[in-house]
Amino acid sequence: MKFTAHIDVMPLKELLDPQGKAVTESLHNLGLASINQVRVGKHITLSLEAASQDEARNKTEEACKKLLANQVMESYTFEITEG
């Protein structure tokens, strides 16, 4: 069966996010003063073949841990959908 994983990789809350800070300031300069606490991370989608939703979940977890997220600085969450 074919599954799609939708993964978000975000900088840990405890860490400064300089890119997010730069974006916040740029938005203020563009007149959007009510926007704050911008954090910028990665959104990754991927297709995978697996026998079950559980297997798809395990493979996605492995991909996140081995390559997609640096767990020293980032946390990840994901959702698996069929198809």
Added chain:
Amino acid sequence: MKFTAHIDVMPLKELLDPQGKAVTESLHNLGLASINQVRVGKHITLSLEAASQDEARNKTEEACKKLLANQVMESYTFEITEG
């Protein structure tokens, strides 16, 4: 009222995504051969003050169009949650 916007900015489907292709190959090299069609984009969260969900939606739309997404190469989707 305070809202949070969860924004995904992804490369358009019609365009090659070299970063996604590199990630696909790396995952194969790590033994995850069943993973394909990796696409890498940005995930952005931000807080904003607005009188209503509609106003929060409009402001987020404006932020995406003016700064967060380059609509020549990227598409964006977002969700607004309260708090």
